[in-house]
Amino acid sequence: MIDLTSLTLTACRTALRRGETTSVAATQAMLDRITTVDNELKSYLTISDELALEQATAADKRRENGEDTPLLGVPIAVKDIICTRGVETTAGSKILAGFIPPYDAFVVQQLKDAGAVLLGKTNTDEFAMGSSTENSAYFATHNPWNLDRVPGGSSGGSAAAVAGRLAYATLGTDTGGSVRQPASFCGVVGLRPTYGRMSRWGVIAFASSLDQVGTFGRTVADCTAIFQVTAGYDQRDSTSIAAEVPDFEAALTGDIRGLRVGVPREYFIAGLDDDVHQTIRTAIDKLAELGAEIKEISLPHTEYALPVYYLIAPAEASANLARYDGVRFGPRRPGADQTETVKRTRSLFGPEVKRRIMLGTYALSAGYYDAYYGRALKARTLLKNDFLEAFKQVDVIATPTSPTTAFAIGEKVDDPLQMYLADIFTLSINLSASCGLSVPCGFDRQGLPIGLQLIGNTLQEATILNAAFAYEQATSWHKQTPPI
Amino acid sequence: MSLSLAEVMKVASLARLELTEAEMEQYQKQLSAILDAVDHLSELDLNQVPPTAHAVAQQNIWRDDNIRSSLPIDEVLFNAPEQKENQFLIQAVLDE
Numbered sequence: 001m002i003d004l005t006s007l008t009l010t011a012c013r014t015a016l017r018r019g020e021t022t023s024v025a026a027t028q029a030m031l032d033r034i035t036t037v038d039n040e041l042k043s044y045l046t047i048s049d050e051l052a053l054e055q056a057t058a059a060d061k062r063r064e065n066g067e068d069t070p071l072l073g074v075p076i077a078v079k080d081i082i083c084t085r086g087v088e089t090t091a092g093s094k095i096l097a098g099f100i101p102p103y104d105a106f107v108v109q110q111l112k113d114a115g116a117v118l119l120g121k122t123n124t125d126e127f128a129m130g131s132s133t134e135n136s137a138y139f140a141t142h143n144p145w146n147l148d149r150v151p152g153g154s155s156g157g158s159a160a161a162v163a164g165r166l167a168y169a170t171l172g173t174d175t176g177g178s179v180r181q182p183a184s185f186c187g188v189v190g191l192r193p194t195y196g197r198m199s200r201w202g203v204i205a206f207a208s209s210l211d212q213v214g215t216f217g218r219t220v221a222d223c224t225a226i227f228q229v230t231a232g233y234d235q236r237d238s239t240s241i242a243a244e245v246p247d248f249e250a251a252l253t254g255d256i257r258g259l260r261v262g263v264p265r266e267y268f269i270a271g272l273d274d275d276v277h278q279t280i281r282t283a284i285d286k287l288a289e290l291g292a293e294i295k296e297i298s299l300p301h302t303e304y305a306l307p308v309y310y311l312i313a314p315a316e317a318s319a320n321l322a323r324y325d326g327v328r329f330g331p332r333r334p335g336a337d338q339t340e341t342v343k344r345t346r347s348l349f350g351p352e353v354k355r356r357i358m359l360g361t362y363a364l365s366a367g368y369y370d371a372y373y374g375r376a377l378k379a380r381t382l383l384k385n386d387f388l389e390a391f392k393q394v395d396v397i398a399t400p401t402s403p404t405t406a407f408a409i410g411e412k413v414d415d416p417l418q419m420y421l422a423d424i425f426t427l428s429i430n431l432s433a434s435c436g437l438s439v440p441c442g443f444d445r446q447g448l449p450i451g452l453q454l455i456g457n458t459l460q461e462a463t464i465l466n467a468a469f470a471y472e473q474a475t476s477w478h479k480q481t482p483p484i
Numbered sequence: 485m486s487l488s489l490a491e492v493m494k495v496a497s498l499a500r501l502e503l504t505e506a507e508m509e510q511y512q513k514q515l516s517a518i519l520d521a522v523d524h525l526s527e528l529d530l531n532q533v534p535p536t537a538h539a540v541a542q543q544n545i546w547r548d549d550n551i552r553s554s555l556p557i558d559e560v561l562f563n564a565p566e567q568k569e570n571q572f573l574i575q576a577v578l579d580e
Contacts, residue, residue: 099563100562102555102562103555194539194540195538195540196539196540209537209539210539235548238542239542304524304525306522307521307522307525310518310521311525318499326565327565328564328572330563332565334575337575338574342500343500343502346500351507354507354511355511355514357501358492358496358511361495361498361499362487362515362519372522375525375528376525377535377536378530378533378536379528379530380535380536381533381535382528384536416518417517417518417521430539431539458540
């Protein structure tokens with residue numbers, strides 16, 4: 001008998017369509033593997049097993065009736081910052097412990113319409129603030145390639161679940177790199193679409209001008225299949241873009257002859273790990289071998305991405321997180337009066353969340369607004385223009401996803417600035433109007449995965465997905481599986 | 485850029501955060517270090533540069549003015565820590 005959990009999403013879908021297996025069998029196989037493995041991996045915060053089996057049974061019935069939808073019967077999981085009707089959603093925070101959303105996020109509704117089965121909710125840094133998933137208020141997630149290492153973050157649970165074969169695909173969110181960086185650390189494919197391509201309705205807000213839902217898969221085709229059904233315009237998100245959703249799956253031709261690939265010199269700097277550097281150069285050579293034209297380019301304001309991001313994101317977060325006051329949802333810690341009750345309740349935030357609220361409040365406060373937040377918004381224009389200029393010369397930009405491979409659990413928790421540097425290559429994409437993905441491109445000397453970041457212009461996800469697909473088909477990294 | 489303890493206390497109060505003394509001291513150090521790191525931006529001449537608030541600029545987006553169903557009140561109040569007569573219950577804000 002085949003091990004159903006070893007199948008890719010697309011192979012599982014084919015097996016379901018051919019009647020070679022059932023959704024109940026695939027769902028049960030995943031749930032069994034979660035029971036066996038996830039006490040070590042810790043990728044799930046909530047496992048909705050009963051609901052999953054109900055959904056799987058319904059999916060099998062629909063298929064018996066001759067129905068078919070893009071993900072009918074395919075078990076997936078969703079980051080715990082995305083609202084799921086009737087299933088606890090905490091954003092990895094104690095301040096939302098026990099919160100049961102009364103509605104599904106748009107992207108969750110899209111998954112349900114496509115027939116997907118929800119296995120559960122995956123771990124995240126609290127309110128998606130972090131690069132290692134160690135900031136989850138519940139527990140840290142481990143890297144499937146080496147349990148002493150972090151899976152990256154903040155969507156570390158979603159990345160580890162896909163790499164560990166505990167879901168066929170997952171949703172994450174990416175505000176500064178939170179899909180691509182964990183995809184890189186866990187050796188899976190992670191896509192961060194253009195801002196506005198995915199609805200943010202029902203996604204718990206961190207930094208509203210940067211937040212975007214992204215998708216994880218073990219292969220480019222898997223990552224594309226879940227992206228295909230979750231992308232699209234939603235009237236309830238005023239920043240959602242009313243653009244056609246192309247047939248992304250059909251765009252995976254594997255032909256990249258003549259594709260212009262830019263390599264920005266500012267991304268090959270001191271602090272970039274040697275193994276990562278060599279591996280990325282080799283991957284770029286492979287793109288050239290496949291017919292791409294490689295050009296050195298410049299993104300001159302790259303060094304300002306980190307300061308711009310760490311002013312804008314905390315500023316927006318401090319405003320968004322003002323709503324956690326113990327009035328409408330979440331636990332309440334009563335004090336002598338309402339103000340004290342609000343303050344005590346807000347003590348349920350963890351240290352990184354409080355740090356960012358403090359930083360953001362400071363950057364927005366009277367007397368400092370112009371010097372910090374105002375300057376950051378202007379510098380953001382320069383970063384955005386860098387990309388617009390670059391995309392006049394090239395179709396795709398290739399860089400490392402992160403300067404290093406997965407670091408040790410505990411290594412950076414006490415040094416926020418060091419932790420922030422893990423996202424130095426991914427932040428600019430969120431600040432600009434670009435899209436980006438990470439595709440596995442090799443391993444370092446310690447056997448830890450390395451990711452190649454491919455960046456595309458506004459709404460050009462099909463271009464970067466096809467470039468990643470061409471690269472993947474010419475290499476075998478995606479066929480390697482972690483020891484767990 | 486070094487933040488004073490008084491500034492940290494002021495910001496905590498603005499943000500409605502109750503911090504312990506140990507937290508105040510830790511944030512004083514860490515926030516000062518982060519502000520030093522972002523100070524890098526002051527090198528840039530930004531006088532002629534317009535601000536960017538959103539990645540993909542859109543203006544005046546309205547949804548269609550259609551009547552849609554709302555969530556039932558019991559579902560809206562389901563997560564409330566305290567409720568009374570179909571309302572969220574909090575402590576009195578004004579003197580009785």
